[in-house]
Amino acid sequence: MQIPRRKSDLFKKRDDGPVHLTEEGLKRLREQLERLKKSLPDLIGEASHAAAYGDRSENDEYKESKSRLRSAHRQILSIQDQIKRAVVIKMGSGVSGKVRLGSTVVLEIDGERKIFQIVGSQETNPAKGRISHQSPLGAALLNHKKGDTVKIHPPTGGANSFQEYRILEIK
Numbered sequence: 001m002q003i004p005r006r007k008s009d010l011f012k013k014r015d016d017g018p019v020h021l022t023e024e025g026l027k028r029l030r031e032q033l034e035r036l037k038k039s040l041p042d043l044i045g046e047a048s049h050a051a052a053y054g055d056r057s058e059n060d061e062y063k064e065s066k067s068r069l070r071s072a073h074r075q076i077l078s079i080q081d082q083i084k085r086a087v088v089i090k091m092g093s094g095v096s097g098k099v100r101l102g103s104t105v106v107l108e109i110d111g112e113r114k115i116f117q118i119v120g121s122q123e124t125n126p127a128k129g130r131i132s133h134q135s136p137l138g139a140a141l142l143n144h145k146k147g148d149t150v151k152i153h154p155p156t157g158g159a160n161s162f163q164e165y166r167i168l169e170i171k
Contacts, residue, residue: 018087020101020120020133026086033079036072043069082122089120092171099141099170101133106169113168118142137165146170
């Protein structure tokens, strides 16, 4: 006998690897989890209240409240999974002289100085200078030293075009 599976489970991308987070990022996740858990009684109450209106097959308010409740449960499970797999990044871990996860890197790009922090993919924010260690630039910088120049192909460039990044400082 075959075990029944939900169709949605077949399409989920499983990622059992580590989730690299800063201490601040882990704290934010835990706070978000607590907020979601505190909202559950209200969501359950809304669903119960809406269910009291009778026929659930035509009760849009009930369907909407159940949808919000399911969404909250999904988010809780996802966050719990991320927390369970979390590996805390020690910021400023450029003591080895090489770019590592958690390093702050000062780069020269076309004569301009730019500062980037190398973080896990959950905490990226390029506008604030936080890039993932899995991004093209982040991956190219890893294990390089001060004074090294890395070259990457920009997404809009041709096969022969590349962008140079010179490492000025690693913190």
